[in-house]
Amino acid sequence: EVLLLESGGGLVQPGGSLRLSCAASGFTFSDYHMSWVRQAPGKGLEWVSAISGSGDSTYYADSVKGRFSISRDNFKNTLFLQMNSLRAEDMAVYYCAKRVRPAGGHFEYWGQGTLVTVSS
């Protein structure tokens, strides 16, 4: 059974930093692209970032480019999102998600999300 478990969310002040983690199990983690998708309160879904299975390739939404950094530890089957210079508009539930194919297709599995609150 595929499981994705996010952690690391919490309250942070504007301009602060936070590191999210996603522990994965039930599949060969290193084979798959992984993504972060967020959802602001009462709003829709926004893809944030993705990383290839090897970690060599990374992708970012314009809204987070230069502030967020995605990485992974394939020995620990864990995905990370380092978030710096946080803004009020970054407040959201952050989901990690696995695509159906190693480098493409729809999001087959989602975690339950971790809430990031940006407020002074």
Add this chain to the structure above:
Amino acid sequence: EIVMTQSPATLSVSPGERATLSCRASQSVRSNLAWYQQEPGQAPRVLIYDASTRATGIPARFSGSGSGTEFTLTISSLQSEDFAVYYCQQYSNWPLTFGGGTKVEIK
């Protein structure tokens, strides 16, 4: 960036009726389109992928059609558990993009 536009934003339907949701892409995504359902407080779950293929365990009352820039999700006879928010998503190009969602509510 490919912009995904869903309509309507809200759809009021009576149980047992048919619901038709639309999704338009700003440029062709071929058949690289998925539909997700999201209930309050829950993560999204995939209903349809590759524009028209039902995901595992999804009831036959859900169907998807379209290709290129115009897509439709049809729920043939709404059940109580179908009142939720529905999102389309393209996975043809980076960045991956979602539509703004359609809320299906009880009429």
